[in-house]
Structures are given as structure tokens and as C-alpha cells.
Amino acid sequence: MIQYLYLGRMGYAEALALQQEMVELRHQGSIDNLLLLLEHPPVLTLGRNSNRGNVLATDEMLARKGVTIHEINRGGDVTYHGPGQLVGYPIFDLRSLTNASGARLGPVDYVRRMEEALIRLCAGYGVLTGRVAGRTGVWTTAANAPENRASEKKIGAIGVHVSRGITSHGFALNVTTDLRDFQWIVPCGIADREVTSLELEMPAAQQVPTLEQAANAAARHFGQVFAQPVFAVATLDELRSAAQARQKQSTDPDIQQVGVPVQIPAEIQHLNQLRSRAGDEHTDTPVDA
Numbered sequence: 001m002i003q004y005l006y007l008g009r010m011g012y013a014e015a016l017a018l019q020q021e022m023v024e025l026r027h028q029g030s031i032d033n034l035l036l037l038l039e040h041p042p043v044l045t046l047g048r049n050s051n052r053g054n055v056l057a058t059d060e061m062l063a064r065k066g067v068t069i070h071e072i073n074r075g076g077d078v079t080y081h082g083p084g085q086l087v088g089y090p091i092f093d094l095r096s097l098t099n100a101s102g103a104r105l106g107p108v109d110y111v112r113r114m115e116e117a118l119i120r121l122c123a124g125y126g127v128l129t130g131r132v133a134g135r136t137g138v139w140t141t142a143a144n145a146p147e148n149r150a151s152e153k154k155i156g157a158i159g160v161h162v163s164r165g166i167t168s169h170g171f172a173l174n175v176t177t178d179l180r181d182f183q184w185i186v187p188c189g190i191a192d193r194e195v196t197s198l199e200l201e202m203p204a205a206q207q208v209p210t211l212e213q214a215a216n217a218a219a220r221h222f223g224q225v226f227a228q229p230v231f232a233v234a235t236l237d238e239l240r241s242a243a244q245a246r247q248k249q250s251t252d253p254d255i256q257q258v259g260v261p262v263q264i265p266a267e268i269q270h271l272n273q274l275r276s277r278a279g280d281e282h283t284d285t286p287v288d289a
């Protein structure tokens with residue numbers, strides 16, 4: 001299954017430490033696949049392949065605005081996170097996921113599925129998006145852009161790290177983000193394309209979602225794309241308590257496991273599939289491959 005937890009606004013250093021904690025718990029088998037959803041105060045992150053020259057603002061300017069910089073182990077170049085941006089950190093064991101042929105899911109297929117989940121999320125709010133060949137992430141299609149602008153704009157950035165089969169880092173989707181803050185950087189090192197947000201691209205008659213509403217939609221689409229049931233976790237304390245209970249059960253000799261792990265009956269699986277199809281707002285998604 002995929003558990004998901006919406007955390008609201010959280011500082012980047014705190015979220016990074018939380019990811020490390022959850023990666024270890026997932027490696028131990030103390031939690032299931034987990035999707036952490038949140039937003040950050042203004043922050044710049046530099047991936048393994050980043051070019052410091054793509055940070056255009058001076059250190060003094062960033063300090064005055066309270067913007068911190070973090071060098072991290074994900075792939076990709078420089079990225080901005082800030083208010084109004086939905087950030088997702090999937091802590092997934094790739095060994096628990098398979099591709100269409102039944103083989104274990106690899107990192108590239110994993111990224112493509114993450115893109116697909118975001119493409120479906122955007123479609124649910126009336127924004128057509130797809131992929132751009134050779135560039136990771138999610139981009140608006142030509143149908144969304146006036147003729148006097150570049151045909152694609154980046155709405156969702158992706159950068160991941162995989163260690164011992166466990167993923168960390170993830171995606172950033174601009175929902176109501178103040179795009180002026182992207183002027184501090186060359187986003188992802190791409191100078192010939194602009195960034196955009198759901199708020200700017202959505203039809204005027206449609207209401208812009210809150211970040212929590214977008215998070216719930218993202219979790220639903222992740223469940224559909226990765227073909228796993230999704231369950232919400234109310235609080236971080238609840239998640240940690242469940243992990244501790246599972247750890248105790250696996251190590252305490254006085255607790256005996258009786259029988260076999262519970263399997264979901266075929267009838268229930270069939271009903272879940274029907275519900276998943278009914279709730280899927282976009283099935284024929286145009287993509288640029």
C-alpha cells in the first residue's frame with residue numbers, strides 16, 4: 001500500500017531529516033511505501049549535478065529575504081521551493097513495485113510514473129500537460145500557451161535519489177507559487193523555458209485548489225499510477241507509533257505471529273479497481289515523448 005501524510009508547511013532542514021528517518025524505517029520494513037506531502041518556506045536546493053552559476057541572486061540578497069540554500073544528494077540542478085508549491089517526497093521501496101511486464105520497477109520508470117501522476121493531477125484541474133523529450137518534469141502543452149510565448153512551460157519539477165532500493169526527494173508542483181521568486185535562479189539549469197503554475201493555467205471559471213486539496217488529489221493519482229491502495233495517515237506521531245509497534249512485533253520473542261499475512265480478497269480488489277477507474281479524472285493524457 002501507499003500511506004500518505006500531509007504535513008503543511010515545514011522547514012527544509014526538518015523535512016530532510018524526516019526523509020532520512022523514513023528511508024531507514026522503510027528499509028527496515030517498519031512502514032509501507034510512504035508519500036510525504038508539504039510545502040516549504042523559500043529555499044534553494046542544489047542537486048548533485050548542479051551548477052552554482054545557476055543561482056543568480058547574491059548570497060546577501062538571499063539572506064535579506066530569508067532564503068536558505070541546501071546542497072543535497074538528489075539528481076538535477078538548482079530548484080526553488082516556496083509557499084504555494086506542493087512538494088512530494090515518496091519514500092518507496094522500488095522492489096515492491098513492478099512495471100507493465102511484471103519486472104521490478106527501475107528508477108527511470110519510477111520517474112515516468114511520477115510524471116504521469118502529476119499530468120493526471122493537472123488534467124483534473126483543466127490544465128493539459130505532458131513531457132518534453134530529454135527533459136525530466138511536467139510541462140504545459142502548446143494548447144495552453146499563447147502564440148507569442150514558448151510552447152511549453154515547466155509546472156512540475158522532479159529530482160530523486162535512490163539508495164538500497166529506497167527512494168527519497170521527489171517532485172515540486174507549482175500551485176499558487178509566486179513565480180517572481182524563480183528569478184533568483186535558472187530553474188533546473190534550463191534557461192530557454194519559463195515556469196508556470198496551476199493558478200495561472202487553470203480555466204478562469206474553475207476554482208484554484210488549496211494546497212491540501214491538491215495534496216489529496218496527488219495521493220489519489222499516485223495510488224492509481226503505481227497500482228497500490230492509498231491510505232491517509234492523520235499525524236506524524238501516528239505514523240511513528242505504528243512503525244514502533246511493527247518493529248516491536250518483529251523483534252519481541254514473546255509476540256508470536258499466528259497464521260499468514262492478511263491478503264486482500266479478490267472481490268475487494270475488484271471493487272477497489274472499479275472505484276479507482278471511476279475516480280480517475282483523465283485517462284487519455286497527451287504526452288511529448
